[in-house]
Amino acid sequence: MLAIRCRLPINSSRIVSAAGVITRKEQKRHASLTMETLNPLVKEVEYAVRGPIVIRAGEIEKKLKGSHNFPFDRVIRANIGDCHASGNQVPITYIRQFVAGCTYPELMKSSNFPSDIKSRVERLLSVCGGKSLGAYTESQGIITIREDIAAYIQQRDGYPSDPNNIYLCNGASDGIKTIIKLLMNNNLEKPSGIMIPVPQYPLYSATLSEYGAYQIEYYLDEGNNWALNIDELERALNQSKDRCVPRGMVIINPGNPTGQVLSRDNIENVIRFAHKHQLFIVADEVYQENVHLPGSKFFSFKKTLMDLGAPYNQMEMASFHSASKGWHGECGSRGGYYELINIDKDVRVQVNKLISACLCSTAWGQAVMAAIINPPKEGEPSYELYKQERSAVVNRLREKAELVGRLFNSVEGVQCNPVMGAMYAFPRIELPKKAIEHAKSKNMAPDAFYCFQLLEKTGICVVPGSGFKQSPGTHHFRTTILPPVDQMKDMVEKFRTFHLSFLREWK
Amino acid sequence: MLAIRCRLPINSSRIVSAAGVITRKEQKRHASLTMETLNPLVKEVEYAVRGPIVIRAGEIEKKLKGSHNFPFDRVIRANIGDCHASGNQVPITYIRQFVAGCTYPELMKSSNFPSDIKSRVERLLSVCGGKSLGAYTESQGIITIREDIAAYIQQRDGYPSDPNNIYLCNGASDGIKTIIKLLMNNNLEKPSGIMIPVPQYPLYSATLSEYGAYQIEYYLDEGNNWALNIDELERALNQSKDRCVPRGMVIINPGNPTGQVLSRDNIENVIRFAHKHQLFIVADEVYQENVHLPGSKFFSFKKTLMDLGAPYNQMEMASFHSASKGWHGECGSRGGYYELINIDKDVRVQVNKLISACLCSTAWGQAVMAAIINPPKEGEPSYELYKQERSAVVNRLREKAELVGRLFNSVEGVQCNPVMGAMYAFPRIELPKKAIEHAKSKNMAPDAFYCFQLLEKTGICVVPGSGFKQSPGTHHFRTTILPPVDQMKDMVEKFRTFHLSFLREWK
Structure with missing residues (x-):
């Protein structure tokens, strides 16, 4: 049997010294789960x-x-x-009519439901087991929805997107945790390291704490509208190298909590940096539809990477989107998805196996995501009201x-x-x-x-x-x-x- | 900085020897995520x-x-x-009317919706942010639903249940993974061990593989209707002790894949065994409503533990239920919950912190769970149809x-x-x-x-x-x-x- 030395992130040492030496006999009463025996990584989590x-x-x-x-x-x-x-902000009528129709198809008999909603409901239910949202979906999510998402991405970027690379998940958080999990290896001398922006969305620090990973913190440049500074990225990575094995890099664009929208130029330089250091790109793009300032424009990491051509267009990355954000804000649905780009096909098989153990993400969340990603088109009965509600928000x-x-x-x-x-x-x-x-x-x-x-x-x-x-x-x-x-x-x-x-x- | 030795479960050694020696230079092309660098624990997962x-x-x-x-x-x-x-099997009308009403409250204006559904919809939405299922819920789940679940449990067992101990989750799988996570400690010399039945539902082996835990396998007694044999439990635990630190025990009742319903006597003996060895009880009771054989009866672990009195009634455990099972079978909703029993209050704070990083489980899944757990009562307008549909299934x-x-x-x-x-x-x-x-x-x-x-x-x-x-x-x-x-x-x-x-x- 192999015994492997593994090292914890530095900030765990307090917990380790506490938890490592406590024996089960020292626990109060006959308890099986106390603060002393609780998973020390769970104690490290903050949100x-x-x-x-x-x-x-x-x-x-x-x-x-x-x-x-x-x-x-x-x-x-x-x-x-x-x-x-x-x-x-009230829910968008079109989204709710569609989801209500998928929930209780009897409603489609009513003349109050627009005909385009009816045909969308029929189209979705026709590919659900027993024509019901109550059936488990494919582990990756319902195929029709993945096709619609791929079409949305293709339209956005001008590059092909394959429904087999789309994964529906329970809010982007769930997907982000899955992808970061792939990059972990606790068998090595040093923990896996993931670069995260500072300031960052605390899901990242919480997840890395939970996984016992090392957080490679790079500072966003507050004086330059929270842009990423390449010298700062180099500094952060360099300083981490004796403490971890760097594996990936998180970028949040548009930024949370910082609200910036990265320039095309900045994104290109970040991609070159990630390529130079062989880092997996975790592109948190859940605010892609939330761009407010005149003159600001969202550029996806995928499009930029493809535009750059070889060797960058072969880099591996994951991009996340969510039903919670945008302007519709359907947070409670926990709809979300990620696209895996340039992933090794054997690794993809492993991802599919891993997610299948929890069977599938919520079918209702998938339906909400479906509505968001494929809105009514001009000329369809639901379009005018939809357009009006969207503009207002x-x-x-x-x-x-x-x-x-x-x-x-x-x-x-x-x-x-x-x-x-x-x-x-x-x-x-x-x-x-x-x-x-x-x-x-x-x-x-x-x-x-x-x-x-x-x-x-x-x-x-x-x-x-x-x-x-x-x-x-x-x-x-x-x-x-x-x-x-x-x-x-x-x-x-x-x-x-x-x-x-x-x-x-x-x- | 502390360096802690941690040992892997024996069955990981193949992966360790492979992953442990590969250097990043040996990877094919300029890839950041290959089968060689993929998390070795992910490779171990099977489902x-x-x-x-x-x-x-x-x-x-x-x-x-x-x-x-x-x-x-x-x-x-x-x-x-x-x-x-x-x-x-078609969806139960009452459940779908309720969820459709929560989704699109405009429907409540129609005279086609029974009045009890309308008042249930109003009651639930009145405690949702902005009266919308589209708002994030409390991390544990919507309070009204937790109160209804507590009432259901209290009715089932005759013992108090506190809504603060109820946690809604994305299907029972999600909750089970959370609870097992609490019992892990990868900082110790030996991995954490969890007892699982053989045959078992493969979520357990998959989760334990993913967490690098040791699977303490106990055989169910096929010759005795798949009951748990206490001598066999002792053997399994004893043989594991030099390979792991035993922390918890999973029991699936009614059984999956084995279809047995445990006798009251058998459950009592299992509780005594868990107490003797200070094991946290993970009671997978998602099939509690699926008891078919005349003469069989479901006894919950909680009730049995409480009936046994001190010291057993102070033991810590978690019990799981799901919207996917029962006779309504709303798998796609990913509704589920667990009750934590006798949990240390500081540990509970940690659980709440841990789950808050993903904000909340799906509000639609919570709504489905709410409908299931609190069905129409005799005399209410929805009751007759509900009763008829239920009996048929x-x-x-x-x-x-x-x-x-x-x-x-x-x-x-x-x-x-x-x-x-x-x-x-x-x-x-x-x-x-x-x-x-x-x-x-x-x-x-x-x-x-x-x-x-x-x-x-x-x-x-x-x-x-x-x-x-x-x-x-x-x-x-x-x-x-x-x-x-x-x-x-x-x-x-x-x-x-x-x-x-x-x-x-x-x-």
Whole structure:
């Protein structure tokens, strides 16, 4: 039997020394699962978007229902990109009619259902087992939907896309975890390393912690609209090499939490960098439909890689999309997909085997994704209403993206890059030295302390920059741009008052 | 920095020696993900229910659409417990009306929707963000649904159930993987060990392979209706102790693939065994509503553990249920839940943190689970139709459970325990020595060879016993009892003819 030495990521050492030496006899009572015996990698996981500040917001909301002493009457939830929950966005009629029809086909007998919805429902159910969404789908997802997704990608990029390379999953998160899993190897001397942006979406750090991988952090260039700087990528990779075996690189474009849209030129240089270092590209492109700033344009990594020609057009990558984002915001459906590009065919067989153990992703989420990716066409009965609903949402998002950046920049000690895409602003805040020291004495990140104060005093719930990681010594928070325009304006005014009083208090 | 020795499960050594010595320079072309660099644990995963034989069945189905030489015109898919896909079972009206209403609340304006459905839809949407299933739910699932599940469990067992201990998930598979993850510790000298039944549902072996855990296999007693034998449990555990740190024990009741329903007495003894060895109980009870044989009764592990009193009633366990099984069979929804019982409160915080990184399970799957767990009550407008549809399905399943056992036992060289519960028969087949030797020379499990021949010659698709593991030297296959009665009879007759000719051929 082989015994292999494996090393843990450095930041695990605290847990290791705790868990490694505890024997089962030391456990309290006759318990089989305690903090001492719990998987030490699980303890390492952190996820700020639903972290302590959000839990506290929930508690406050409960208290607001009774008599209370808070100087506000509602919590403004700007912590999560959840369109339907955040105020004034209702579901798109076409999507819901289609999914309701797939759920209960009897409805198709009603004359209230447009004929194009009926034929779409029939088309989808005709390839479902027993013509029911209640049957397991193929592990990769329903073939008709994969064909539609491939057509969408082909239309977007001008390059072929094969339905056999499309994988439906339970939200992009599920797919991202699957792909990162492929890149792990805990049998080697050093852990597998994955490059992640800082600031990043905390699913990445959480997943890498859970897998015992090494997080190779590269800093986004805040002074240059959060672009990727190639020298910085080289530095990050170089410094990691004695601590891990670098395997892949995550890019989030449009950015979360940072809201930038990468230039074509920047993407090309990133691809060249990944090629030079033989890194698998994990392209998180779930905000591809959320581009607000005039002059900004989304370029997919796949198209750019193909445009670059050999040898780049043979590089392996995965690109993710989600039903939760875009302008329709069907988060609860957990619809999502990824496309595998240039994957070794034997590896593909392994991916299919791996995902088949959980049988398939939710058929209802697949149906929502199907509706999103293949909307009504001009001339079809559902088109006009669809177009009208879409314009309303898209225009509001564009208006708020511009508004939020402008308003935050009008507050003393706050700097906010333009919200080019996605659904977030990530303003930088200058905190007084005394406040920083006080927070540290309480064992809190300074911006977490700040955000807790903001919540307690105004009801505004945002996520501290420390939850996404950030350049040392800087402080930020992430806010969504989703609340209605009036609320957003009100929110920034409340924020302004709070911020100035905070500066006075800790001067 | 600490370096910890970790050992792999013995059956990984082949992969380790392969993957451990390969350097990145040896890889073909400039690839970042090849069979050599793929996560070696992923390569270890096997999942027979969607394995090579099922892939072949799909290929044959495609060929049957054109001109072909197969001596049959359709594939009988008896490989997977997929009610809607397997022939004559249509979705339950009440469930689909409820989910369609939640999807597109405009429908509630129609007089065609029963008033109880309308009030159920309103009740659920009133606690969803923006009154939409499109909002993210709480990480554990929508509170109203968790309350209904807790009420269902309390009604079933006569013991309190707390909605805070209920976790909605994407099918039971997702929840099972989460719970097993908690029990892993790859920092220790020996891998974590989990006891699994043999035969087992291959999700367990697949998950343990993926996690690098040790599979402590205990044999079910085929001669005693697949009961658990305590001496056998002791043997299995004892023999594993120098290879792993035993942490938990999986019990599948009613059994998959074996179809038994455990006696109350057997469950009590299993609980005593788990207590003695401080094992976390993973109770896979997804077939709790599928009990067919007169005289059989489902006893939950939770109730039995509570009935036993101290110290057993303080043991930690998780119990799983699913929307896919029961008699409604809404597999595509990926609805499921687990109850955590007697879990340390700090561990619970860790579980909530871990699951929050993927935000929530599918809201549509949650809605389906809600409908299943809280059906119409007598006197409500939907009740009569619901009752009628339920009886039809339940009676057919009962009839087929009895029929299938009887028919298989009428075939020479085939022995089949009664199908007490779940939706499978797992007959044992005596294979001629020459056939066994031939299969081995082809590097195939003998029953896999047999099942491939069965598929090619009759179109019947079942899963070889080797895919579930089985006692050495025995051979089985798993068939569902889901095809319509006529098809099941036809299937067994085709099987009889095939089996006798197979015996003649390899005599």
